Amino acid sequence: MTPLNTDTALPYALNRVGVIMSPDPGDPLEAEGVLNPGTAWGPDGELYLFPRMVAAGNVSRIGRARVVIENGVPVGVERRGVVLSPDEGFERGAGNAGVEDPRITFLPDLGVHVMTYVAYGPLGPRPALAVSTDTVAWRRLGPLNFTYQPDLATDLNFFPNKDLVFFPEIVPGPDGRPSFAMLHRPMWDLDWLRPGEGAPAPARIADGRPSIWIAYADAEAVSRDLSALTSMRHSAPVAGPEMPFEAAKIGAGPPPLRVPEGWLLIHHGVTGPVAKGFELSHGAVYRAGGMLLDSDDPARVLARSPEPWLSPETHEETVGTLGNVVFPTAVERIEGTVYVFYGMADSSIGVAALERTAD
Numbered sequence: 001m002t003p004l005n006t007d008t009a010l011p012y013a014l015n016r017v018g019v020i021m022s023p024d025p026g027d028p029l030e031a032e033g034v035l036n037p038g039t040a041w042g043p044d045g046e047l048y049l050f051p052r053m054v055a056a057g058n059v060s061r062i063g064r065a066r067v068v069i070e071n072g073v074p075v076g077v078e079r080r081g082v083v084l085s086p087d088e089g090f091e092r093g094a095g096n097a098g099v100e101d102p103r104i105t106f107l108p109d110l111g112v113h114v115m116t117y118v119a120y121g122p123l124g125p126r127p128a129l130a131v132s133t134d135t136v137a138w139r140r141l142g143p144l145n146f147t148y149q150p151d152l153a154t155d156l157n158f159f160p161n162k163d164l165v166f167f168p169e170i171v172p173g174p175d176g177r178p179s180f181a182m183l184h185r186p187m188w189d190l191d192w193l194r195p196g197e198g199a200p201a202p203a204r205i206a207d208g209r210p211s212i213w214i215a216y217a218d219a220e221a222v223s224r225d226l227s228a229l230t231s232m233r234h235s236a237p238v239a240g241p242e243m244p245f246e247a248a249k250i251g252a253g254p255p256p257l258r259v260p261e262g263w264l265l266i267h268h269g270v271t272g273p274v275a276k277g278f279e280l281s282h283g284a285v286y287r288a289g290g291m292l293l294d295s296d297d298p299a300r301v302l303a304r305s306p307e308p309w310l311s312p313e314t315h316e317e318t319v320g321t322l323g324n325v326v327f328p329t330a331v332e333r334i335e336g337t338v339y340v341f342y343g344m345a346d347s348s349i350g351v352a353a354l355e356r357t358a359d
Helices: 219-224 226-230
Strands: 012-021 034-041 047-055 059-070 073-084 099-107 112-121 124-132 139-143 161-166 178-186 212-218 231-239 249-252 257-259 262-271 285-293 301-304 326-334 337-344 348-356
Touching (some): 012 073, 034 337, 047 326, 059 112, 073 337, 099 326, 112 161, 124 226, 161 249, 178 249, 212 219, 212 226, 212 249, 231 301
Antiparallel strands (some): 047 059, 161 178, 249 262, 285 301, 326 337
16 A cells, blocks of 8 residues: 555546436426435446435435446436335334435445445434345345444444445454444434434544544454344544535545555535534535545545535536535446546436546
């Protein structure tokens, strides 16, 4: 691994390609937008997009669509239906329901695609997992569980959690054991759920702004039983808001990408007001940036982009269900070019090329 100084800008940039998917006006399941997709290559050699489809009343499902590629460039989609709906009790409440914001990582050591998603259930957003070998049928493993850690002096399972994504390779855990690592973003504010409860952050966490954390599942246990992927341990903070475009909060984006210097994590940073609970953060601005994580210790940040790589500028990015949003969630290499798929104003889906700007 070639180290970078933490004060050095990362030599990467995102350049827009275009809009790849917009809501079908004739489909009530897409009445409030298509956004924040995962991606996966099928056994047929085709690339598939898994958008969050939002019906009236903010009820989300996860769809599947074949990505149309022309001359190596993703230009559109062919819809193939719905793969996950909020059918389980932990995915719906008395007045709400949803399976939201899928992030998909292929784990070659297991031969499966792992989808993290947010279950919008009775107590708010809760992280959950599903797995697939063919990208068509997805089997739920259930909600995630974070092992109690006395050093944190709290139970991470109390708190809403979003922006969850697995690394594609086995990495060393903090105990030295081979592990599957997952990034996540707990949120300490409980006032929306229980007025007056406040934000009881874990011990030693002085900055309560939503930040990127990491957690690990034991690889040997997972090899025996895939459901062990839902048992996460050794949770710890990785990166908090630091740059001006991250002033309110940050969160992980697509699965971390192997680059010569380590793991490249594309993430989002937010400025402006942050709403409580399930409300949309109108007035906030979501931008995309990047950070480099250590190959040998993915909880260690080696470098960060001081400026955003992508900011909302086009009509699709500035006008929508939640304006001024670019929200990267998937990354794929197509004929030698790396493409990033991202949500646009919580309404449509765009694609940008990740390009190296220097050697």
